[in-house]
Amino acid sequence: MAKKAVILFSGGLDSTTCLAIAKAEGFDCYALSINYGQKHSIELENAKRIAKTMDVVEHKIISLNLSELGGSSLTSGDINIPDYKGDKAIPTTYVPARNTVFLSIALGWAEVLNSFDIYIGANDVDYSGYPDCRPVYIQAFENLAKLATKAGVEGKNFHIHAPLLRLSKSEIIKVGMKQGIDYKMTVSCYRANSKGEACGQCDSCVYRIKGFNEAGLSDPTLYM
């Protein structure tokens, strides 16, 4: 029996690639999506379809309405999602503590499954400067996971896999193409409409477009 891994899986380009990598590395994959009040919750419909094509053992969607906390243009009706600016500032699409919340839920599920491998598609190259996508953060969560759990106390080590951490977007796309991913099925756009079509202007779209360009591939994304 293969080892189990929990994969944080939004249905976007990065996490779909991450899922394909976990599969290629021989894990039985348990995909975890979070319905957190994101405006582009259409991504979850795509996540469901992709999970089916990728033979995950189970795909769980957990609801936790982070929009009740406010403070992010990705969840709050009061703040518009900005176009890509290209400066160094962390944009308003930052969701406070999002990856910590997501990894915590993944950790809980992993412990229940007797799994010690968690995959997250965090990227520290072509990204918006989110603090919880940095290697130092991923390492700190891995340390915490051991201290936080019964399994950790019993001597087990959790491994937080972030295989995309140091790849450019074009490198990520090339890895995924080798694994046979149909990126047309993935939704990255923060403003994706109910058909999953992308705006082409937000941070997430701009990094994605740049990735296909630099990879010398035609962009399969459906635009509005």
Next chain:
Amino acid sequence: MAKKAVILFSGGLDSTTCLAIAKAEGFDCYALSINYGQKHSIELENAKRIAKTMDVVEHKIISLNLSELGGSSLTSGDINIPDYKGDKAIPTTYVPARNTVFLSIALGWAEVLNSFDIYIGANDVDYSGYPDCRPVYIQAFENLAKLATKAGVEGKNFHIHAPLLRLSKSEIIKVGMKQGIDYKMTVSCYRANSKGEACGQCDSCVYRIKGFNEAGLSDPTLYM
């Protein structure tokens, strides 16, 4: 204007004492309860009533159904909540990664509020050996909080206050009595019924009963 603190607040004996301490320490208090699929969700009704008597600025109840992950007698219909056994084993009431999930949500809210103080009623003395109640865990989460957040990157430090960490249950009760807490309003029992009445047999009840005994106080708890 006083500084703000986020207090993880279940409506139980420990977190109510923790809220009273945060208030006494001069913070404007933002109480956070989680409806996580706990069988004793009646505690949240008590939490609402207590929050009103304690003049919190806001009391937020966030839903996140951890029973979907299973693995704990506190959330899963498949596992009965055990009576107190008194051995060293971590009981089935352990909820995998619970405090990490709760602290993560508290961290998100704190960052939105521009608050850098989070209170948790974790206790490392009269407790069930949960790994995420130990000082080493609390410290690791504090380290993570700085790395996880925009505020942390900008130089702010989050402080995870766990004022009950090294107190016995009787010491906690004495602290709370000085702050005028009416412990009759609090629910600790894992099997609390719809009236908030306690079983007297579960771990949580046994530690509470022991606390009132050792403090030389009559136990105000309502039993079934």
